[in-house]
Amino acid sequence: MNPQLAEVVEAAPGKLAAVQSLEELDRVEAELLGRRSVLAQLQKAIGSLPPEERPALGRDLQQARATLVELVETRRRALEREIADRVATADRVDVTLDAFRLPLGSRHLIYQTIEEVCEIFVSLGYVVAEGPEAEIAWYNFDALNTPPTHPARAETDTLYIDFGDPATEPLLRTHTSPMQIRWMEAHRPPVAVVVPGKVYRADTIDASHLPVFHQVEGLMVGEDVRFSDLKGTLAHFARSFFGPQTQVRFRPSFFPFTEPSAELDVSCFACRGGEPGCRVCGGEGWLELLGCGMVDPNVFDAVGYDPKSVTGFAFGMGVERLAMVRHSIDDIRLFVDNDLRFLRQFP
Ligand code: PHE
Numbered sequence: 001m002n003p004q005l006a007e008v009v010e011a012a013p014g015k016l017a018a019v020q021s022l023e024e025l026d027r028v029e030a031e032l033l034g035r036r037s038v039l040a041q042l043q044k045a046i047g048s049l050p051p052e053e054r055p056a057l058g059r060d061l062q063q064a065r066a067t068l069v070e071l072v073e074t075r076r077r078a079l080e081r082e083i084a085d086r087v088a089t090a091d092r093v094d095v096t097l098d099a100f101r102l103p104l105g106s107r108h109l110i111y112q113t114i115e116e117v118c119e120i121f122v123s124l125g126y127v128v129a130e131g132p133e134a135e136i137a138w139y140n141f142d143a144l145n146t147p148p149t150h151p152a153r154a155e156t157d158t159l160y161i162d163f164g165d166p167a168t169e170p171l172l173r174t175h176t177s178p179m180q181i182r183w184m185e186a187h188r189p190p191v192a193v194v195v196p197g198k199v200y201r202a203d204t205i206d207a208s209h210l211p212v213f214h215q216v217e218g219l220m221v222g223e224d225v226r227f228s229d230l231k232g233t234l235a236h237f238a239r240s241f242f243g244p245q246t247q248v249r250f251r252p253s254f255f256p257f258t259e260p261s262a263e264l265d266v267s268c269f270a271c272r273g274g275e276p277g278c279r280v281c282g283g284e285g286w287l288e289l290l291g292c293g294m295v296d297p298n299v300f301d302a303v304g305y306d307p308k309s310v311t312g313f314a315f316g317m318g319v320e321r322l323a324m325v326r327h328s329i330d331d332i333r334l335f336v337d338n339d340l341r342f343l344r345q346f347p
Contacts, residue, residue, distance in 0.1 A: 002057060005064045008038045012068055016075040025079060029072045039065060109346040110214055110335055113323045114196040117216050120240045124233065126192040126218070131179035133198050134161060134170050139178035143302040144257040159200045159211070172200035176217035177257060180295075180314055183219060184303035189310045190222030196319070207331045214319035219295070221305070221312030227260070227294055230313035234292060238266045242326060245272070249286065258293025258314055265289060270328065280328050287325050290317035 001009075012032060019025045033039060039061060046057055107115075118128050140146075141153055151157065152174065159172040179195040195217040203209040220229070235248045247267035255261045266289050267273050268281035276283045292315035297307035320332050327346075329335075334342050 001064070002042065002060045004038055005042065005060050008032065009064050009067050012071050016071055019075060019079065022076070022079060022083070025072070025076055032068050032072065033065065039068070106343070106347045108335075108343070109323050109327070110319055112346065113319050113326075114214065114216060117237075117241065117317070117319070117322065118194055118196060120237055121192075121194045121218065124192075124236070126194045126220075129179065129183060129193050129195050130197055131173075131176070131182055131195060133173055133200070135173040135178050136170055139181050140171060140173050140175075143181040143299065144177055145296050145298040145302075146256040150256065157202055159202055174201055175199050175316055176215040177314070177316060179217055180219045180257070180299070181303055184221065184300075184305060189305060189312075190220075191312075192220045192222075194218045205333065207333065210320070210332055210336065213332070215316050216319060218315045219312065220314075221295060221310050223310060225311045225313060227313070230292060230294065230315070233313075234264050234290070234315060238264070238289070241322070242266055242269050245269075247273075250292075253291060253293075255291055255293055257296050257299050258291075259296045261291065261293035263288060263291055264315075266325075269326075280325070289321070289325070290315055292316070 015028055015032075016025075019028055031037060042057065043061060046054055046061075049057060122128065137153070140158075141150065142148075146152060158174055161170045161172065176195045176197050176199060179193075179197075183191060183193050183195070197215065197217075198212055199215050200212055201209075203211050205211065218233075220233070231248075231250065238248050239246045245267075246269065249265045249267075250262040251265065253261045253263045265286040268275075268278060268285050268287055270280035271278035271285065273285040275285075278285075281287055292313065295312040295314055300307040300310065300312075320335055323329060323335075324332065
């Protein structure tokens, strides 16, 4: 082989081995095979050689080029692997490390209860709606057949937002019943709606009272809706919520916006009826659950429904009460104390 070429080919492996980056490799490749390389110069000189010497040099050049190209490409593949390994090592993730856990909270028992109650009624075809917590007296009282002389409207009994004229002044709703009126104003019968939400009363806080608590209202209106429909619906609700063995009883009661009115009691699920000194029912055997009744014709008049062609029933239940009865919680203040030892029992 041409001695100049032999020298280049012999030195190439050492040069390539020293290369540490792809840029460096490009430079060395240009030096070995590029325009200014020994190879290129000899290639150019070939024309000035005597014709008989040309083939030999041509062969040497071809062989040297093939060898050098092979050396460069081998080094390139090795270098690429080295670089990939280096990156992989630097970026290595230790999959054995414990995950960083966010302390996620859970839905408050009151909201879990609201959801469960609504689901039972949704399965019966009711829709769920919400209404304003700041109401006007018309919706909270007048349209619900509760005249200005009713004791519930005394300033000491209701939270008026500004103590002005109680007839027009906004107040914090004392029950979810005003949504009966709003819903009927906006929809033609038949209607079937449940309304969960916060209500406000001028009550002093104790083990069974909070000035802010939750209710779920229910309203069903249509042709020929009867008290037996009310009983069947609420009995189904009680059994879905407290268990299939639950007994229900209706006691006569009074609400201005229903006639007749009733309170619904459920049999004590702890003692199943009259165990003296039962922790849950106190030996009564029954637990008071909610107020209900047939919609008073005056309420239909207030919303423009014809009391001669439609009838309906309504009910309103306290959510805290439902949760307390079901889970034997003896102090309503636990719901708002934000004590994690309490909240964590209802994940
Ligand atoms: N609004 C009543 C209350 O808060 C409950 C109720 C609702 C009663 C619907 C009858 C019908 O006590």
